[in-house]
Amino acid sequence: MNLDSAKRVLSVRGWLRRLPDGFRQEFLQGARLRRFQSGEIVFHVADPATEFVGLADGLLEDHIDPGTGTPRLSFIGHPGWWIGGVGLADGSWRRATVVARTPAVVLGVPRGHVEAMARADGSVWKxxxxxxxxxxxxxxxxxxxxxxxxxxxxxxxxxxxxHRFNDGAVHFPVTQSELAEMASLSRNTANRALRRLVSGGVVEAGYxxxxxxxxxxxxxxxxxxxxxHAQTVRRAVEVG
Known part of the structure; x- marks a missing residue:
């Protein structure tokens, strides 16, 4: 995947697809292509937030530290997922560690490019x-x-x-142990809950x-x- 094809993917998937065409094109003009191998760190928690990162191909893992000193898998991002906006907005630091789950292609949009856009048009921050x-x-x-x-x-x-924060994706290459980790459950408890959802026809599961x-x-x-939290859940459903 080259720079132009990565821009095309991110123009029609995820956050950018909902925004005005003019903003989308100008925003992506400042993007640079980056490639990562499986297991490679995209950025660490507490790194300086120098760019906004959008996933064009592959899968990324989001790991957070809940205060125990042991990072926890919190999310698996599919193409169209953007990460790093919080630190980018105030020029601070990364709130999570992001790792390439598979070989991945991302676009990085530098903070300086976003700030230059915002000086000309305040709606950029919106x-x-x-x-x-x-x-x-x-x-x-x-x-x-x-x-x-x-x-x-x-x-x-x-x-x-x-599902909702990956543009309505329905298929996930995730193990039951990883699902348990994201749900803060033991593997056995998660497996019992998952079996109920499988028997109810909500979910299909395999190895x-x-x-x-x-x-x-x-x-x-x-x-x-x-x-x-009810309003948060309703907003998430509306996003999909």
Whole structure:
């Protein structure tokens, strides 16, 4: 994949596809192509946030440290996923470690290019804020999944995050152990919850993969969530 083809992918998938064409084209004019091998670090937590990173090909893993000193897999990004907006906006540092799960091609848009655009048009920060808001919603759902008392609901919330924040993707090359980690469950508990969803026709599962067979059933199950996180879940459903 070359620079032009990467720009085409990111123009029609994910965050950028919802934005005005003029902004999208000018934003991508400053992009540079980067390639990573499986297992290679894209950036570490606490690194300077020098660029906004968009995934054009492959898969990326998002790892966060919940305060235990042990990084935790929180998300698997598909093409169209952008990461790094929070630190980019205020010139601070990375909030997570991002690793190439497979060989990956990304575009990096330097902070200087974004700032130059913003000096000419203040709405640039509004567009960037939309991406940051989506990450907030994704992390709010992670928090809800980590604390919800029902293991089945934890799995549903985790699948919904993968689905909604990856442009409606339904197939995920993820192990059941990784799903358990993202849902803050033991592997055995996650497997029991997943079997219930498989028997209900919501999910199909095999060795190293999961598929959401019925996205509508996923939405229906999440519609019953109440409390402070209910609005976050509703926004996530609307994103899809």
């Amino acid at each position: 567009h960037l804020a939309g991406n940051i808001s989506a990450h907030y919603d994704r992390l709010s759902m992670l928090l809800l999944a980590s604390t919800h008392p029902d293991p089945v609901m934890r799995i549903l919330l985790t699948l919904s995050r993968l 190293g993969w999961l598929r959401i067979a019925d996205p509508g059933a996923l939405d229906h199950a999440l519609a019953g969530i109440s409390g402070p």
